[in-house]
Amino acid sequence: MKADSIHSRRTFLQQASLGISASLLAAPAFASHSLFTPPQTGKPLGVALVGLGYYSRDLLAPALQETKNCRLAGIVTGTPAKAEEWKKKYNIPDKNVYNYQNFDRIADNPDIDIVYVVLPNSMHAGYVTRAAKAGKHVICEKPMALSVRECEGMIEACKKAGKELSIGYRMHFEPTTQEIMRIGQQKEMGQVQMVSAGAGYRETRTGHWKVKKAYGGGAMMDMGVYALQAARYVTGEEPVAVTAQTFTNRPDMFREVDETTTFQLVFPGGALANLHTSFGMSMNYLRATAEKGWFRLDPFSAYGGIKGESSKGPLQFPKINQQAAQMDEVAYCIANKKPMRVTGEEGLKDMRVVEAIYQSVKNGSRRIELKA
Numbered sequence: 345m346k347a348d349s350i351h352s353r354r355t356f357l358q359q360a361s362l363g364i365s366a367s368l369l370a371a372p373a374f375a376s377h378s379l380f381t382p383p384q385t386g387k388p389l390g391v392a393l394v395g396l397g398y399y400s401r402d403l404l405a406p407a408l409q410e411t412k413n414c415r416l417a418g419i420v421t422g423t424p425a426k427a428e429e430w431k432k433k434y435n436i437p438d439k440n441v442y443n444y445q446n447f448d449r450i451a452d453n454p455d456i457d458i459v460y461v462v463l464p465n466s467m468h469a470g471y472v473t474r475a476a477k478a479g480k481h482v483i484c485e486k487p488m489a490l491s492v493r494e495c496e497g498m499i500e501a502c503k504k505a506g507k508e509l510s511i512g513y514r515m516h517f518e519p520t521t522q523e524i525m526r527i528g529q530q531k532e533m534g535q536v537q538m539v540s541a542g543a544g545y546r547e548t549r550t551g552h553w554k555v556k557k558a559y560g561g562g563a564m565m566d567m568g569v570y571a572l573q574a575a576r577y578v579t580g581e582e583p584v585a586v587t588a589q590t591f592t593n594r595p596d597m598f599r600e601v602d603e604t605t606t607f608q609l610v611f612p613g614g615a616l617a618n619l620h621t622s623f624g625m626s627m628n629y630l631r632a633t634a635e636k637g638w639f640r641l642d643p644f645s646a647y648g649g650i651k652g653e654s655s656k657g658p659l660q661f662p663k664i665n666q667q668a669a670q671m672d673e674v675a676y677c678i679a680n681k682k683p684m685r686v687t688g689e690e691g692l693k694d695m696r697v698v699e700a701i702y703q704s705v706k707n708g709s710r711r712i713e714l715k716a
């Protein structure tokens with residue numbers, strides 16, 4: 345059975361149990377907006393986390409205690425004290441602990457099936473390529489890399505190695521988000537006319553890599569991709585034109601990267617998107633206005649508590665662990681040779697727009713045309 349049909353079947357079962365009428369269950373235009381909980385299959389695949397910072401420590405490692413199709417089998421860290429702590433906490437044997445120098449030896453380790461790259465953005469391309477060369481499937485955190493060129497190289501490296509590549513866009517696995525993808529893409533309320541979204545938090549760590557250009561820092565790269573993703577997954581289209589502006593209230597801290605970026609996208613079906621991202625303020629909302637109604641999520645990209653509503657009423661879907669759902673499905677698809685929900689191409693498409701955003705800012709908010 346193709347993944348699409350599995351996804352659709354799951355949608356049907358879940359929506360039927362929620363009392364949603366069969367008329368809403370038309371075949372999805374995109375596999376990305378259908379619910380799917382993969383069955384547990386065989387031996388769980390071994391995941392090695394590369395980079396044991398905030399996201400690995402607080403979200404991915406705990407989620408890997410809940411997954412059924414994969415498990416935390418290895419770690420890659422440059423800090424011996426962290427290695428000791430993680431080995432004890434997660435019962436990881438010495439032979440599955442690597443540092444950045446001996447990482448390539450992971451090729452000889454049959455316990456590790458998937459390498460999950462959770463490093464600063466500038467290191468994604470290098471480690472994804474090394475993981476693929478080591479013969480491992482790869483999950484790479486967002487944003488995929490620093491440029492379209494890097495993204496293409498990563499896709500090519502995985503293809504050449506015959507290994508899967510998925511990007512850590514966890515919202516694609518979140519049920520209420522999947523529902524608004526469906527409403528937008530299937531034009532349930534008619535053509536989407538306007539998408540507004542904002543994603544940001546107040547970054548105060550002055551020395552952190554997230555405020556350094558060489559590491560791929562800045563609000564656009566970090567939080568802006570969520571707003572960009574939202575406009576793309578609500579419309580199901582690729583933008584054809586971009587304009588953008590940046591602002592800062594803390595010029596001393598934001599000398600190298602953007603503190604706040606606003607950007608506008610034009611989609612071929614007629615939708616406009618008015619999007620913002622910031623390291624200066626906390627915001628997290630998504631609202632879409634269509635010909636015959638509206639729908640929104642607030643928050644839309646938080647780790648939990650995604651709250652949805654439309655002009656027809658509340659959107660109620662089960663609450664899940666996003667990271668566990670993401671990794672379980674990726675592992676299931678690898679084990680069963682099904683297509684990935686979030687491919688490397690998905691990360692590349694975002695990077696194409698991010699490059700246009702930077703180009704627009706650099707040229708006084710000039711309109712940049714993108715190929716449809």
Ligand code: NAD
Pocket residue numbers: 395396397398399400422462463464465485486487512513514553566
């Ligand atoms: P972090 O700074 O907390 O962790 C980064 C890790 O990389 C640290 O353990 C650090 O020691 C290690 N590292 C190795 N070499 C380094 C170097 N040369 N300089 C700096 N650090 C180095 O960052 P984080 O917040 O965990 O983010 C890591 C990645 O995960 C980023 O790509 C980020 O965008 C992504 N992320 C994704 C989500 C999500 O919801 N999908 C959430 C948070 C972060």
